[in-house]
Amino acid sequence: MSFSLPTILPGRGARVVALGHYQPSRIVTNAELSSRIDTTDEWIRSRVGVRTRHIAAPEESVTDMATAAAVKALEASGLAASAIDLVTVATCTPVIPLPNVATQVAAALHINAPAAYDINTACSGFSYALATAHHAILAGSARHALVIGAEKLSDWTDWNDRTTCVIFGDGAGAAVVSASDTEGIGPVVWGSDGVQGSTLRVESRDGKIQQDGQKVFRWATSSLAPIAMSACKQAGIEPAELAAFIPHQANVRIVDLIAGKLGLGAAVVARDIIESGNTSSASIPMALSKLTEQRQIPSGAPVLLFGFGGGLTYAGQVIASP
């Protein structure tokens, strides 16, 4: 595929070279939820699009899931752990505030002395984390980065609130990003709207996720398509030329409405929410990893990643598929 991304510094770039994902083994169906709370499979599928979600075991942490996904991505890259010099984890659900998840993952993988930091921009986190790793590589501050999105939303879900508990799931996805003499990651288009921040929130340390679903839906379906288009424009590509569109898996109706506005051609549109639920910052790398594993995206083909959610925040970039 003849497609090239704009370079910022001549001869210097970064590419996503390998991916991996991990989901907890326990699958919770809509039927199981319907037996516990007042909802139905039909209601959940029509409003949110979810059929199943994976839920972590009580003792299974964000760090465990992040590590499991990172192990797979590292294996797929063929790199030794010692080659990694930057680890970043997008998460809004760490169990403890410190040490951060990134240092714990690095320790578990025996990665020696990497730059290691967490990023919390909720559902847009993976695209933010990927951008910072990309920038670090372009600046010469790193050569091989592990970029991870991992969430245990089940800890922060009110399992008696039928408007939210049907939406979320747990999981992790990881990418290895390496320095390259050609550019494989396009310019990030990122931003936020803190004025609307309270539409998606956890109000206290022992609180649970609350959302004003209609407001979030309105924002997502009216404001985001132009931003996704802008990420394509910055990358010098038309949406019609994309091989895949991997938006945050917020709600299948949001995914389909944004996809419908972009003027995509034959692009594969990620709809992993159907089997995985909304996994916040993990949703994009999980969906990308799965589609790549299933060989639904040709190597080197242009893929638009687009995260959006709590904050409200958003970030997107076009990458060359590994």
Add this chain to the structure above:
Amino acid sequence: MSQPATDAEIRQGLAEILEEIADVDPANATDDKSFTDDLEVDSLSMVEVVMAAQDRFGVEIPDEDVQQLKTVGDAVSYISKRQK
């Protein structure tokens, strides 16, 4: 829109929007019908209907006002007033 739409044109336009977004039979989209109870427009589809109506009739319909629009007739008179 240079000329404000008449109530009949707004009603017709809403019926078309409702058909496209929520599969509502246009013959059923009469003033007395409740969006949620009679026409079975769910809350997210209602958001889509409102956004489509904004574009079509060139009016702003903020979230706070959407709650008050219970029936097709409510929406027709709201849009009609906002246009002028």
